[in-house]
Amino acid sequence: MHMSRIRFVPVLVVMAITLSLLFGGWELYRTYGLVLPLEDQLKQNQAVTTVESVVNGQERTIKVALTAVEDLQTTYESLATTIEESLGQQVKIDLVDQRNDALKQAFREVQPILYGGMAKGEFSQMIDGASQKLQAAGYQPTITMNDQNIFVQIKDGDKYLYEVLPYNTMTAEHLLVKGVTSL
Numbered sequence: 001m002h003m004s005r006i007r008f009v010p011v012l013v014v015m016a017i018t019l020s021l022l023f024g025g026w027e028l029y030r031t032y033g034l035v036l037p038l039e040d041q042l043k044q045n046q047a048v049t050t051v052e053s054v055v056n057g058q059e060r061t062i063k064v065a066l067t068a069v070e071d072l073q074t075t076y077e078s079l080a081t082t083i084e085e086s087l088g089q090q091v092k093i094d095l096v097d098q099r100n101d102a103l104k105q106a107f108r109e110v111q112p113i114l115y116g117g118m119a120k121g122e123f124s125q126m127i128d129g130a131s132q133k134l135q136a137a138g139y140q141p142t143i144t145m146n147d148q149n150i151f152v153q154i155k156d157g158d159k160y161l162y163e164v165l166p167y168n169t170m171t172a173e174h175l176l177v178k179g180v181t182s183l
Contacts, residue, residue, distance in 0.1 A: 041082055047075050050096075060087065065096035068160050073144045073151040076164055095162045103154050103161040106139055114150065118167045123150075 039051040042064060052063040062083055069075045076093070083091050110130040117126020127143045130152070134141035140155040152163040 041086070042079060045075070045078065045082075048079075054094075059092070060090065061092045061094050062087075063094045063096055066162065068098070068155070068158075069153075071144075072142065072153045072162050072164075073146060073149075076149070076151060077146070093164070095164065097162040098159050099161040100156065100159045103139075103156055103159055106134060106137055106154055106156075107152065107161055107163060109137075110134060110152075114152070114165060118150070118165070126150075 039053065042048050042051045042062075047066050047069045048064055049067055050063075050065040054061040054063060064079055066075065076095070080093060083093060110133055113130045113133065114126055117123055117129070123145060127145070127150075131141050131143055134154055138156075142151075142153040142155075144151045148166060150165040150167060152161070152165065154161045
């Protein structure tokens with residue numbers, strides 16, 4: 001009785017080739033079947049100047065450079081819908097704007113108002129307070145919100161800053177309940 005011997009080196013080589021073809025095929029599909037068509041679709045939006053897809057391990061980010069827009073919230077929601085329909089909700093959207101040092105400093109100065117308003121759930125006071133502070137400093141702010149994000153646009157001549165601040169209404173409610181029960 002003669003047992004056939006399996007040759008491990010050829011088997012390992014065949015397995016390595018098979019796996020590289022599978023993963024290579026998936027990578028090609030992901031790049032040419034999902035990402036590039038999405039980038040082309042996003043570039044059809046007149047507000048979009050460039051799109052870059054960045055994959056870092058499991059984290060996927062779509063960097064979108066925007067021109068000066070009238071309504072950041074509407075523009076962002078449109079981009080988010082397009083991206084979610086193509087890649088799902090686990091994708092981070094990173095907006096690229098035309099900020100300068102003065103705009104960065106102005107945003108830093110209103111962050112306590114914004115985050116304080118989010119923590120307390122005082123959204124209308126937060127928007128009014130941040131807008132008034134920015135207007136008093138000579139900027140043209142627009143601050144809006146939906147059920148997931150607060151959208152901050154600050155314009156200074158031909159420069160503009162865009163920030164999308166996610167918030168969770170449960171966090172605000174939790175903080176309020178915690179504050180009430182601890183009295």
